Amino acid sequence: MPHVAKSEETRSLIVTTAMRLFTENGYDRTTMRAIAAGAGVSVGNAYYYFSSKEQLIQGFYDEIARQHLDAARARIDGETAFAARLKTVLLCWLDIAEPYQRFGTQFFVNAADPESPLSPFSDDSSAAREASIGLMREVVDGSDVKLDPELRGQLPELLWLYQMGVVLFWVHDRSAGQKRSRMLVERSVPLLARLAALSRLRVFRPVSREIVDLIQDLAKKD
Amino acid sequence: MPHVAKSEETRSLIVTTAMRLFTENGYDRTTMRAIAAGAGVSVGNAYYYFSSKEQLIQGFYDEIARQHLDAARARIDGETAFAARLKTVLLCWLDIAEPYQRFGTQFFVNAADPESPLSPFSDDSSAAREASIGLMREVVDGSDVKLDPELRGQLPELLWLYQMGVVLFWVHDRSAGQKRSRMLVERSVPLLARLAALSRLRVFRPVSREIVDLIQDLAKKD
DNA sequence: CCGTCTTCTTGAACACGTTCAAAACAAGGA
DNA sequence: TCCTTGTTTTGAACGTGTTCAAGAAGACGG
Numbered sequence: 001m002p003h004v005a006k007s008e009e010t011r012s013l014i015v016t017t018a019m020r021l022f023t024e025n026g027y028d029r030t031t032m033r034a035i036a037a038g039a040g041v042s043v044g045n046a047y048y049y050f051s052s053k054e055q056l057i058q059g060f061y062d063e064i065a066r067q068h069l070d071a072a073r074a075r076i077d078g079e080t081a082f083a084a085r086l087k088t089v090l091l092c093w094l095d096i097a098e099p100y101q102r103f104g105t106q107f108f109v110n111a112a113d114p115e116s117p118l119s120p121f122s123d124d125s126s127a128a129r130e131a132s133i134g135l136m137r138e139v140v141d142g143s144d145v146k147l148d149p150e151l152r153g154q155l156p157e158l159l160w161l162y163q164m165g166v167v168l169f170w171v172h173d174r175s176a177g178q179k180r181s182r183m184l185v186e187r188s189v190p191l192l193a194r195l196a197a198l199s200r201l202r203v204f205r206p207v208s209r210e211i212v213d214l215i216q217d218l219a220k221k222d
Numbered sequence: 223m224p225h226v227a228k229s230e231e232t233r234s235l236i237v238t239t240a241m242r243l244f245t246e247n248g249y250d251r252t253t254m255r256a257i258a259a260g261a262g263v264s265v266g267n268a269y270y271y272f273s274s275k276e277q278l279i280q281g282f283y284d285e286i287a288r289q290h291l292d293a294a295r296a297r298i299d300g301e302t303a304f305a306a307r308l309k310t311v312l313l314c315w316l317d318i319a320e321p322y323q324r325f326g327t328q329f330f331v332n333a334a335d336p337e338s339p340l341s342p343f344s345d346d347s348s349a350a351r352e353a354s355i356g357l358m359r360e361v362v363d364g365s366d367v368k369l370d371p372e373l374r375g376q377l378p379e380l381l382w383l384y385q386m387g388v389v390l391f392w393v394h395d396r397s398a399g400q401k402r403s404r405m406l407v408e409r410s411v412p413l414l415a416r417l418a419a420l421s422r423l424r425v426f427r428p429v430s431r432e433i434v435d436l437i438q439d440l441a442k443k444d
Numbered sequence: 445c446c447g448t449c450t451t452c453t454t455g456a457a458c459a460c461g462t463t464c465a466a467a468a469c470a471a472g473g474a
Numbered sequence: 475t476c477c478t479t480g481t482t483t484t485g486a487a488c489g490t491g492t493t494c495a496a497g498a499a500g501a502c503g504g
Contacts, residue, residue, distance in 0.1 A: 031491085032492080033490080033491095041454090043492090044453065044454055044456095044492090044494085045452075045453050047491090047492065051492095053491065053492090105336060109331070109335045109336075112331050113328075115327070119394075121394055171336060172341075172343055183439065184436075184440060187436045190432075191432055191436070194429050195429065198425065198426070198429070201425065203423065203425075207420070210409070210412075210413055214410060217409075218402065218405070228470095229481080232482085253459080253461085254461060254462080255459095263483075263484090264483060264484045264485060265461090265484090265485075266462095266463080266483070266484055266485065267482075267484070269461090269463075270481095270483070275462090
């Protein structure tokens with residue numbers, strides 16, 4: 001038989017059980033004792049693999065991000081319009097995250113804690129963050145959009161921030177199928193695209209420059 | 223002697239003690255037992271007045287907001303430049319909130335929960351929210367800025383959202399004296415002001431219109 | 445097979461937020 | 475003064491996340 005570390009099996013059993021229970025009953029109503037019992041291990045054992053209840057969802061977070069990267073790349077392939085590409089990427093995230101909104105809410109609340117390793121701005125999340133920004137870079141580079149070159153370099157990071165804003169809206173969105181979030185994307189993306197295009201106009205140039213500078217300065221030690 | 227309800231004294235004693243301990247040791251490290259002991263009451267008594275530990279900071283939240291309204295109004299009096307007024311209001315908030323950033327962080331994390339009554343978007347917070355938006359309306363109306371009239375009506379709400387963004391940045395800001403947050407305000411406010419002025423240009427008009435429409439539609443059931 | 449060292453597992457114990465039945469107190473009215 | 479009714483106060487008890495000392499199970503060289 002293949003040498004699969006027994007410990008990996010246990011670890012994965014625990015996280016799978018946790019995700020099932022979170023989805024069934026919500027994050028708060030799922031106790032560590034229930035997770036341990038469901039996985040057939042002791043509560044202490046769960047803490048041997050995961051340092052906290054919060055930590056249990058990091059794996060889940062990574063899973064969503066991975067699915068999103070794959071699906072979004074497939075969906076924008078061939079499309080060259082900037083707005084269409086961006087819209088597809090964001091709607092794709094909403095599709096993938098939809099089943100988890102119920103407990104995803106609780107999750108993203110924890111992630112709002114700047115001290116938490118789950119924060120999208122934390123060092124621990126830098127890998128996932130870089131991957132997401134990379135996707136946005138593909139959105140820009142694979143499109144035929146014409147941009148102020150200064151803006152172009154910064155745009156992926158800006159778009160990632162915009163995506164964080166969409167997520168924040170989504171967390172608060174209680175409409176059926178999150179259709180309000182979808183509307184936000186459908187209608188704000190064309191606006192952004194037009195703003196980006198306007199950035200090449202003369203009147204707009206200094207403003208655009210200053211925005212880029214500001215972001216760069218703010219990023220210097222973040 | 224004046225008829226001050228004994229119960230009001232107890233209530234205020236509890237909240238005062240709580241705020242002192244929160245500021246001294248942080249929110250997490252302050253236990254309800256410590257608060258009760260510090261106030262010389264039983265733990266059950268604290269729960270008679272406040273339904274939860276979180277609820278204890280609502281009073282504090284209100285206090286900061288009240289201070290901000292007063293101080294900001296005084297400081298913008300006489301000033302007529304839109305950018306200057308807005309900048310003053312935001313820097314004023316940073317000044318007032320500074321001593322509490324340490325545990326304020328924890329507080330604003332709780333407030334990020336959409337289900338929490340502490341959320342700035344919740345019904346329970348609508349009074350405070352309306353007051354803040356009202357202040358932004360004063361910022362606009364007391365200034366000599368020329369605006370697309372459609373935008374003018376919506377602007378106070380947009381500025382309030384912008385303020386929420388600044389607060390979000392501030393929560394994550396670990397620089398000394400929150401000088402990064404100050405830089406953000408100092409430099410983003412002029413940008414906003416220029417954008418607002420640009421909104422009257424012909425090329426910009428349709429974009430500006432659509433932004434206003436989108437916000438209105440999104441606000442319809444929020 | 446034995447001894448030793450590391451990895452894994454256990455469940456009792458702890459600290460904390462929260463609840464609740466019961467007691468103490470306050471204010472009238474008879 | 476006593477009874478009644480409503481308000482305030484108490485502290486033991488509960489459920490939860492988390493810790494930890496101790497033991498079980500493997501891994502491996504001899």
